Amino acid sequence: MSRRPTIVDVARAAGVSKSTVSNVLQNSPLVKPATRKLVEQAMGDLGYVYNRSAANLRGGDIGLIGLVINDLRNPFFTEFAASAQMTFAERGYATVIANTDEKPEIQAQVIASMIEHGVSGFLISPDYVPEEEGLETIRRAGIPAMQVLRRIDPRTDVFPFASLDYATGGRLAAEHLLGLGLRRIAFVGGLANRPVTEERMSGYRAAMAEAGLDTAAFHGRPSRAFGRDMALALRARHPEIEGAICFSDLVALGMLAGFAEAGTRVGTDFRLVGFDDIEECALTWPRLSSVRCDVARFGRESAEAMLAWLEEGRQPPPMRRAPVELVARHSSLGVPG
């Protein structure tokens, strides 16, 4: 494979100087249309490829964004990552993406690697590791970074935080079930003492307290497997519980499967509300009620906020909460007819 042509080769072929070729590349209005044509022709003939590393070296922006995700296999985060990446691509940015699998060592390593690669900005859905140094490496490198969905670093003036209004979501779900006449409502799934779990539970706790009712929480990994196991456990050991708000749809979908196995009719014998409203909720039987977070929109908006910061210097507000809404379906209302 012979070496790739450079702007010098293009310049020679077009009979101009390499500065002129560079000006064409920059879309400089200085270049005469005829000259531009000539240069573009030469580029096509030679199969010229722009070398961003070289351009970057001289000063500019490399047009690369770092996207760090704690769990890329979880459809909630997949949707977020895919939406953000597509938004960046539309605006001419490439995205380096890494799945940290909730492991702080991997997170630290990929952040270091992305800094070396010269990313212009970071969008990070971090793991939870309060004891580590947070995003200090990024601050030292002076790279704009937003923390989304989870706040790992308290310095939101440096690392703006954006998430969804989980507290309101928990309240909406609880008020919905209370409005249907339920009294014994549990919260299922989510690891105890994690901020997101606390947020999602807080609205539930508040609504239950206002109704003068006790709460009950069954914590665990936000997975289908945990949901399935909990559905079976609730039937066996807590038959008094009439309904549940789940930490996430994955838990709720697991519970749906568990109740099917136990022969419990969801929506009638037991009322269930998920959290996130992933696509699958509208496709199960019975359909799953959920708190809609519209993470696709959230991913797009987060990417746009990042781009506004990079391109126009508009730093996002320290704290943003995107609105959520309740979508009631069969699993809480019952199957009609």
Add this chain to the structure above:
Amino acid sequence: MSRRPTIVDVARAAGVSKSTVSNVLQNSPLVKPATRKLVEQAMGDLGYVYNRSAANLRGGDIGLIGLVINDLRNPFFTEFAASAQMTFAERGYATVIANTDEKPEIQAQVIASMIEHGVSGFLISPDYVPEEEGLETIRRAGIPAMQVLRRIDPRTDVFPFASLDYATGGRLAAEHLLGLGLRRIAFVGGLANRPVTEERMSGYRAAMAEAGLDTAAFHGRPSRAFGRDMALALRARHPEIEGAICFSDLVALGMLAGFAEAGTRVGTDFRLVGFDDIEECALTWPRLSSVRCDVARFGRESAEAMLAWLEEGRQPPPMRRAPVELVARHSSLGVPG
């Protein structure tokens, strides 16, 4: 934000030349341990960050892999992408990832962008667009590239192809249902005439022909929604069909929901086999039988093949088919007890 320190700053602080700093960076055995110590100390003090763009310019490899995926939201491809990315990360490579959403224009654009960013290799699960120029842009740039899961470019000597043994998978599924005594078995989902659909169907067709039976295919998007609709349609209009092999688990999961809605007991009234064996299959009720593709392993192996090519010059074979196996569960065997 003051400018980042360079090797010259480190050299000055450590009292050595910048060549020596570079040698430390390269882990050259030439450097005396004491000198190395001195340099590393200075790096730490200054918060030095290696600039890969500059290094790349001089010749070397930038340590960046381009991962191009046709549908990042589909859990099958998410799993593939996540496994490949994690494997690359373990070996010190960063991954630029892009979701093309099955759109050829986006695919062409992201490939061009990745070439500009200097990726060392490509792993591509492409869209299907026979009429375009395939991967010619990449060939011209002289970058090693593997096509996985779908073959868009016929030049497998240039772009090695790796996929799963779908034909055998289809045969195993058909033979399984035939062995249970079924005669009227349909194939559901998958767009007609797509290579993957043809491959997955071919084994089914062969097994049915050997048994002297007719085939029936109901093509459509490989989505939950299509599966749900087809389950309802089959019950209403094709009650003679006793079982189905689905193009993918998403279709099968949709059918599971549709049958639940229709009151059909899967595993007894109707027997169902999915394809891919995503995690969810073992967590539904009834549990879904499926053709296990182990895409996590396939992702890892594909990444390793790419790395062997890049690092040791071992080009992968033109064509590779990873083995698959049938996992029989409730949806075809019935729920025990």
Add this chain to the structure above:
DNA sequence: CTGAAAGCGCTTACAG
């Protein structure tokens, strides 16, 4: 409007 020159941060022979 176009060209000659310096320089971005690194690596790579080559002297010493």
Add this chain to the structure above:
DNA sequence: CTGAAAGCGCTTACAG
């Protein structure tokens, strides 16, 4: 074992 020098492909003032 360490240092001085050239050069990777581009951009950016600055002359012309």
